[in-house]
Amino acid sequence: MFVIRAIGKTLGFNRADSFDQELEFKDSDEIVGGEVVDITQFPFQASLTLIDMPWTTLYKVRVGxxxxxxxxxxxxxxxxxxHPHYNVSQFDNDVAILKLTEKIALNGVTAKPVQLASSDSVLKPGDNIIVTGWGTTENNTSSELLRxxxxxxTTRESCAKAYRDTTPITDRMVCAGLNQGGKDACQGDSGGPAVDEKSLTQYGIVSFGEGCALPDYPGVYAYIPPLRDWIKEVTGI
Structure with a gap:
């Protein structure tokens, strides 16, 4: 759900919970049907930690x-x-920018910016995307290690049909998953990057879904191309 602006760089961002309209946190979704990977393979991955204090809530970003x-x-x-047009009930325009208080030390190995898709680029049905995060696995447990x-x-038509009774699928969304289920993002992955398998260009941000890895219910991602101009307007990137 987020990209991070950090000293002129943009990184993919994973969070442990999902944002609601009041910027409070609630339980969300982890990777189902995936495998453990190393941060050097996806050095643009970051995680968000929520720390409850007696008088406030602190948010920390971990990278590398x-x-x-x-x-x-x-x-x-x-x-x-x-995003000024974020719709909390329909998850439309599901993106936000986090500005950090200090510079991230980008070393090109474990901390490296992600390339965002351009506003005129397109993901086609059948293209593979890689989704990374620390969310819930098929064992219904969260993962300490990146997966x-x-x-x-999928086609927009099939995705719209799957969610026709719950959530409109807009042009700011893209869907991905297997018809038989078994592979998906899940609780704890919301906000994480979805990148093109070949170029590792980020096209999506984990947004929502019906359960995790269920048959005929693909995962839904905020689609970066139609959101790219707003990201550039806010970050300058």
């Missing part, structure tokens, strides 16, 4: 680690900029 709770660099968030799963993009 395969483990969601240790290692790497930890940074504070200075500002959250939500990845590859799923094919």
């Amino acid at each position: 680690s395969s483990n969601q709770s240790k290692g790497g660099q930890v940074h504070n968030i200075a500002k959250i900029i939500r 990845a799963v590859t799923v094919p993009v």
